Amino acid sequence: MxxxxxxxxxxxLFAFWLLLSGYFTPFLMTLxxxxxxxxxxxARRMDVVDQEGHPLHLGRGVMGYWPWLIVExxxxAxxxxxxxxxxHLPISPTMLRVKMSQQSPVGQVVYANSITLTPGTISVAIEEDEILVHALTRAGADDLAGGDMDRRVTACEARS
Amino acid sequence: MSAVLDIVSIVLMTLGGVFCVIGAIGVLRMPGFYTRMHAASVIDTLGASLIILGLLLQSGFTLASAKLVILWLLIFFCSPTASHSLANAAYSRGVKPWEPDQGASSSSKN
Amino acid sequence: MMMYAAVIGALLVALCLLLTRALLGPTVFDRALAANAIGTLAMLLLAIFQFVGGRPEFVDLALVYGLLNVVGTIAVQKFFRYGDLGEPGVADEEHRL
Structure with a gap:
């Protein structure tokens, strides 16, 4: 594994190097x-090559999740x-705690980052299996508390 | 064909610029630190994406467009990380969220 | 290249607004937030400049700027949370991340 x-x-890494360099001569490609x-x-000597640093296993599930996230x-926004x-700036800022049902740290990171990436909600702190979220409006907070995003991230984590 | 592409890309980029200005207005106008973060994330998501999409239409299928895609991915992976770390630092230093009835801004120690 | 004038103008206006917020404060986190957003706008401006001058190396500058932007924001938040950048163990005791 x-x-x-x-x-x-x-x-x-090599694909990334090729994209950044733009040189395709054999000598430079070998380098x-x-x-x-x-x-x-x-990185192996530092013991950081693992599932967390290179989450290959999420690949398939994420493909179905990203389009939904972009629409959201x-x-x-x-x-x-x-x-x-x-x-009149009709905002009603709310702090709420959202349960996360993901098992792995990678799934939890995906969920918390999705919350932050959606304008209107920001994950402020993570406590045990809950995320402290600051929402700009009460409607946005209710949307998040409905748990649709949580279910989708868990499904994307489970499909791998 | 190329003229149509040009027009579409100009429209996309201008829309992105408009959303950037809206986000900046929000950062200036919102009361309290956490509410300002929401406005800033409009710049990071919709504004940046629309501008990069417009530039992608300009560049076509070249190495430059691959780099633009990498730039887009960088914004999408790193901007939530940076904003979460900022929000978490502000929370742990005791910056209070703004309440509608309190009226004043949410400043505390700094 | 007149076609980019509108979007560059919009980005510069947004930059001025964010600069006002960075100067006004009131907390240091507001300033850091404004600086982060200014960094994002600078990345976009650099990405546009490659088409204005026909110089493709500007997008590399944008990538490097984006990386520095993230590292800078995290360094700023770490400094203002712990009051120190290089003290191992403080983070582990107070916050288990």
Missing amino acids: LRFHSISVVFS GLLSSVAVVWF IVKS WTVSKLIVHP
Whole structure:
């Protein structure tokens, strides 16, 4: 498992190197490959090549989750923009605690980051299996408390 | 064809610029620290995405567009991390959320 | 390149507004938030400049700027939370992250 992970990290690093460099001569490509191998070797010595640093297992589930998340982001960004340009600024800031049903740290990070990425809600602190969320409006807080996003992240975590 | 693409990309970029200005107005206008963060995340998500989408239409299928996609991914992965860490630091230093009846801004020690 | 004038102008206006917030404060976290948003806008401006001048290396600058932006924000929040950047163990005692 660890060997498969290391090889996959080498390939992603090399692809990233190719994209950034833009040189496709054999000599430079060999150097790029060597440097990615060296980086992964150092990372193995530091013991940071694992599921958390390179979450391959989420790959399939995430593909179904991201489009939904993008639609959600656009909708809530539109709502927040309307609130900002409204002359009376009709906001009702709320703090609430949301349960998270994810098991792994990676799933919890995905959930907390999705909450922060959606304008209108920000994850402020993580306590045990709850997230302290600051919401701009009460409606946004109720939306989040409905648990739709939580269910989707858990499903995306479970599908892997 | 290229003229249509140009117009679409200009429209997208201008929309992105408008959303950036709206987000900046929100950062200036909102009361309290946490409410300002919501306005800033409009810049990071919708404003940045629309501008990068418009630039992607301009660049076509080249190495530059791959770098733009990497830039977009960087914004999408790193901006929530940075805002969460800021919010968490403010929370642990005791910055109080703004309440509608209190009227004044949410400043505390700094 | 007139077509980019509108979006560059909008970004500069947004930058001025954010700069006002960074100067007004009132807490240090407001300033850090404004600085972070200014960094995002600078990334976008750099990404646009590659098409204005026809110089593709500007997008690399934007990538580096984005990385520095994140590291800078996290360094600022860490400093103002713990009052120190390089004291191992303080974070582990107070907050188990």
